Amino acid sequence: MGASQGTVRGGGERPARGDEPAPEAVTVAGVRPTEVVRPSSAGEIADILRTTTGTVVAVGAGTKTGWAPPPGSCDLLLRTTGLNRIVEHAPGDLVVVTEAGVPLADLRRALAEHGQMLALDPPEPDATIGGIIGANASGPRRLRYGTVRDLLIGVTVVLADGTIARSGGKVVKNVAGYDLGKLYTGAHGGLGVVVSATWRLHPLPKASGAVRVPVGDAAEAGRLAALMARSTLTPSAVELRFGPSGGEFVVLFESIEESVEAQSRATLALLGAGTREPAPPPWFGRRPDGTLVLRLAFEPYALPRVLDALPPGASGTASACTGVAYAAVPEDTDLAALRAAIRPYDGSAVVLAAPEGARATLDHWGPVPDSFGLMTRVKDQFDPRRRLSPGRLLGGL
Amino acid sequence: MNQHPQVKQQAPDDRRASGDVLRLADRLRARIGADKVLTDPAQLRTYECDGLAAYRVRPGVVVLAADRDDVVTTVRLCAEAAVPFVARGSGTGLSGGAMPVADGVLIVLSRLRRIVSVDPDNARVVVEPGVINLWVTREAAPHGQAYAPDPSSQQVCSIGGNIAENAGGAHCLKYGFTVNHVMGAEVVLPDGEVVHLGGTAPEHPGLDLLGAFVGSEGTLGVATRITLRTIQAPESVQTMLVGFHTVHDAAGTVSDIIASGILPAAIEMMDALAIEAAEAAVRCGYPPGAVAVLVIELDGPRVEVDEQFRQVRGIAEARHAFETRIARDDAERALMWKGRKSAFAAVGRISPAYYVQDGVIPRTRLPEILDEIGRLADEAQLRVANVFHAGDGNLHPLILFDDAAPGAMADAERLGFAILDACIDAGGSITGEHGVGFEKKSKMARQFTAEDLDTMQLVRCAFDPGGLANPGKLFPTPRLCGERPGARTAEDAPDPAFGEVF
Numbered sequence: 001m002g003a004s005q006g007t008v009r010g011g012g013e014r015p016a017r018g019d020e021p022a023p024e025a026v027t028v029a030g031v032r033p034t035e036v037v038r039p040s041s042a043g044e045i046a047d048i049l050r051t052t053t054g055t056v057v058a059v060g061a062g063t064k065t066g067w068a069p070p071p072g073s074c075d076l077l078l079r080t081t082g083l084n085r086i087v088e089h090a091p092g093d094l095v096v097v098t099e100a101g102v103p104l105a106d107l108r109r110a111l112a113e114h115g116q117m118l119a120l121d122p123p124e125p126d127a128t129i130g131g132i133i134g135a136n137a138s139g140p141r142r143l144r145y146g147t148v149r150d151l152l153i154g155v156t157v158v159l160a161d162g163t164i165a166r167s168g169g170k171v172v173k174n175v176a177g178y179d180l181g182k183l184y185t186g187a188h189g190g191l192g193v194v195v196s197a198t199w200r201l202h203p204l205p206k207a208s209g210a211v212r213v214p215v216g217d218a219a220e221a222g223r224l225a226a227l228m229a230r231s232t233l234t235p236s237a238v239e240l241r242f243g244p245s246g247g248e249f250v251v252l253f254e255s256i257e258e259s260v261e262a263q264s265r266a267t268l269a270l271l272g273a274g275t276r277e278p279a280p281p282p283w284f285g286r287r288p289d290g291t292l293v294l295r296l297a298f299e300p301y302a303l304p305r306v307l308d309a310l311p312p313g314a315s316g317t318a319s320a321c322t323g324v325a326y327a328a329v330p331e332d333t334d335l336a337a338l339r340a341a342i343r344p345y346d347g348s349a350v351v352l353a354a355p356e357g358a359r360a361t362l363d364h365w366g367p368v369p370d371s372f373g374l375m376t377r378v379k380d381q382f383d384p385r386r387r388l389s390p391g392r393l394l395g396g397l
Numbered sequence: 398m399n400q401h402p403q404v405k406q407q408a409p410d411d412r413r414a415s416g417d418v419l420r421l422a423d424r425l426r427a428r429i430g431a432d433k434v435l436t437d438p439a440q441l442r443t444y445e446c447d448g449l450a451a452y453r454v455r456p457g458v459v460v461l462a463a464d465r466d467d468v469v470t471t472v473r474l475c476a477e478a479a480v481p482f483v484a485r486g487s488g489t490g491l492s493g494g495a496m497p498v499a500d501g502v503l504i505v506l507s508r509l510r511r512i513v514s515v516d517p518d519n520a521r522v523v524v525e526p527g528v529i530n531l532w533v534t535r536e537a538a539p540h541g542q543a544y545a546p547d548p549s550s551q552q553v554c555s556i557g558g559n560i561a562e563n564a565g566g567a568h569c570l571k572y573g574f575t576v577n578h579v580m581g582a583e584v585v586l587p588d589g590e591v592v593h594l595g596g597t598a599p600e601h602p603g604l605d606l607l608g609a610f611v612g613s614e615g616t617l618g619v620a621t622r623i624t625l626r627t628i629q630a631p632e633s634v635q636t637m638l639v640g641f642h643t644v645h646d647a648a649g650t651v652s653d654i655i656a657s658g659i660l661p662a663a664i665e666m667m668d669a670l671a672i673e674a675a676e677a678a679v680r681c682g683y684p685p686g687a688v689a690v691l692v693i694e695l696d697g698p699r700v701e702v703d704e705q706f707r708q709v710r711g712i713a714e715a716r717h718a719f720e721t722r723i724a725r726d727d728a729e730r731a732l733m734w735k736g737r738k739s740a741f742a743a744v745g746r747i748s749p750a751y752y753v754q755d756g757v758i759p760r761t762r763l764p765e766i767l768d769e770i771g772r773l774a775d776e777a778q779l780r781v782a783n784v785f786h787a788g789d790g791n792l793h794p795l796i797l798f799d800d801a802a803p804g805a806m807a808d809a810e811r812l813g814f815a816i817l818d819a820c821i822d823a824g825g826s827i828t829g830e831h832g833v834g835f836e837k838k839s840k841m842a843r844q845f846t847a848e849d850l851d852t853m854q855l856v857r858c859a860f861d862p863g864g865l866a867n868p869g870k871l872f873p874t875p876r877l878c879g880e881r882p883g884a885r886t887a888e889d890a891p892d893p894a895f896g897e898v899f
Binding site for chain 1: 516517518519520521541562563565569573574576577586590591592593594596597598599600601602603604605606607608609611612613629630631632652655656658659660697698699700701704705757758759760761786789790791824825826827828829830831832833837841844845846848849850851852853855856857858859860871
């Protein structure tokens with residue numbers, strides 16, 4: 001990725017797991033913590049928060065710390081990678097309980113032995129469960145399976161005062177009490193430190209196949225996406241790669257062999273073009289490289305108009321039928337103008353990567369909505385001293 | 398309510414609401430129109446309960462809101478006067494979530510029933526909260542789309558109520574619950590401020606307040622406009638009805654289907670007593686002699702459904718299914734579902750009264766929890782008909798009793814709560830789709846720790862520091878915002894929801 005992802009890593013090289021970088025080499029979106037700890041249990045985290053008063057930023061592997069603005073300060077960087085146990089997997093119930101520091105890749109391997117999966121596919125290597133929740137990271141399969149908020153059925157957090165609190169449970173269907181998992185998702189640790197999570201699982205598909213179609217422009221991409229969206233086909237993902245030199249449209253099917261075969265054929269007929277491949281191309285599911293990278297969200301049908309609103313030279317990928325795109329744009333992109341242009345489609349553009357020097361002046365999240373006062377009250381209830389990930393949330397919360 | 402028998406109740410007295418509330422009623426009349434504000438005890442009686450008819454409280458004032466502005470005005474005036482309010486949709490809820498507050502205002506939303514827009518290109522339908530669940534699918538159907546959440550009461554229940562309870566239904570096994578299908582909401586906060594949570598895009602910067610709002614049982618505000626997501630109607634739907642001689646074989650079939658990697662749209666189970674009731678009520682023609690039946694529905698691309706349907710048949714046969722029927726057309730499918738969807742009302746045919754519970758267990762514990770329910774029922778000397786969403790372990794025990802017998806309702810409720818305890822002990826939940834409401838708030842303290850509940854209370858205090866929105870529901874003990882967690886002295890505090898209960 002770009003020049004400054006704000007990644008947590010030691011002297012140039014990503015350290016091997018368990019080989020922690022020296023504190024002086026670690027930053028969060030450019031901010032250097034005074035101290036770094038790597039606790040190994042929820043109880044330890046609770047003790048730390050109960051017995052200290054300084055500012056705390058919790059990170060997992062640190063692959064997405066650039067997805068939020070730099071913290072106002074960071075007295076303590078709390079690495080959750082020591083919470084690395086898969087606590088419980090009930091294959092018959094399609095449920096797993098994991099600690100926050102478990103890397104998604106490790107969980108994926110463990111579940112695959114039972115023919116199951118957690119249907120989240122953000123591409124960042126080493127990303128942990130806690131980081132994925134905090135950043136609300138998703139990938140192409142969100143089209144079929146949804147995102148963190150759709151799959152997270154229970155969560156345990158440590159609050160700013162050291163209280164350990166749980167919401168949800170270990171059953172998929174459960175409406176007892178407020179669903180706080182939704183609030184912690186995408187909160188970048190600003191409401192509490194996620195220490196464990198319970199997930200709804202899906203069976204691993206038995207077969208898969210892809211259809212690839214070259215596309216010339218945004219209008220054509222939009223046309224193909226609309227055709228897929230209004231069909232009765234059930235792809236796992238419909239992805240678009242776009243850029244100055246044209247693009248490509250990819251439909252991924254994951255099901256039983258007979259269904260992948262029949263749906264792939266139906267897709268070729270529906271789109272009137274394309275080739276069948278056993279697997280999607282290498283770019284599938286990867287975030288774009290660039291110094292200024294954005295995540296855009298918008299009404300799905302507005303895809304071509306949003307692509308047209310991007311500045312010349314923009315390139316990236318879109319989850320074409322969901323209304324989400326990732327774009328690398330020129331450093332001098334006028335974010336305010338871009339946001340205004342996609343506003344009619346309920347569009348938003350948030351920064352995932354930015355040049356180090358630009359962060360201080362960059363409007364990371366964009367304008368605040370009319371619910372911002374309410375958001376502020378929620379933040380103040382959970383973290384009255386504003387010690388958790390201060391300044392990392394929308395509107396500087 | 399059509400979903401619930403009339404448990405005979407002593408008629409409430411004709412006591413009028415307190416002076417404060419009547420003065421508020423006068424202000425409401427002046428602001429929104431006298432015809433929308435009810436205080437006549439005879440008129441108020443209609444609104445004493447929701448689908449949980451055993452608990453009744455006469456509201457001080459009923460407001461029949463006609464539009465968003467009426468709701469805003471009413472909530473503002475309530476906030477100014479520090480009078481609590483309760484929002485009500487169709488009143489079909491089964492946990493007393495819309496039970497009024499005696500010295501409060503009941504805001505009836507069933508006149509807000511406009512379909513604001515239908516946008517098939519974006520798969521969005523925007524509605525007002527009084528719109529009936531089934532209307533959304535009706536609006537979407539001409540475009541080849543549908544609204545997935547389908548509670549059994551979908552012909553009468555409102556979208557606003559669905560959002561309050563995070564309603565489920567038979568098909569949420571595959572498609573998820575209301576919260577997975579609500580994209581945005583215009584919400585009147587308990588101080589009268591109007592905010593917009595979510596929208597039409599799939600995500601927005603900032604905290605996911607919409608996610609916390611859905612399922613908050615009316616305690617965080619009133620939704621006045623809602624953006625729903627529709628799905629493409631599947632190419633093929635196949636439904637089968639399978640009869641078993643033992644409950645264990647039926648439960649085993651459910652586990653084997655899931656283990657085989659198939660995710661049906663729905664797997665519903667009924668036991669012998671529920672089958673008997675359904676037969677008596679709607680003559681659905683379920684297999685004679687069946688101790689348990691499964692209704693299994695698969696949907697999706699035709700090739701996939703046909704192949705998986707064949708596998709499911711094989712699984713059921715291996716588990717000694719003695720009769721398997723496959724719906725040949727929509728009429729036959731409708732009949733299979735009729736038996737299941739009318740099961741609650743049907744037990745009225747075999748018992749003078751009944752009490753519905755709603756618990757969840759991990760699916761794999763199904764056989765043992767059924768044994769436990771049987772044991773508890775014998776102990777209580779009551780009969781229990783079991784109907785459940787077997788695919789996701791959501792039980793609906795229907796406890797039969799004779800309401801003419803003194804104390805019978807209390808016995809039934811005690812048995813229901815013992816079943817919920819068994820659900821919690823099995824790692825489950827006290828509610829899968831009906832909500833906690835008034836009925837089960839005491840059980841929240843068994844499912845969650847004091848710290849868990851205090852943390853939920855933080856959200857309540859951010860949205861509703863005055864505690865005016867649907868007080869006395871959901872949480873086991875009332876607590877004022879700003880009170881220090883841990884200082885839980887409210888155990889004996891009078892319950893604000895309780896004016897009179899019969």
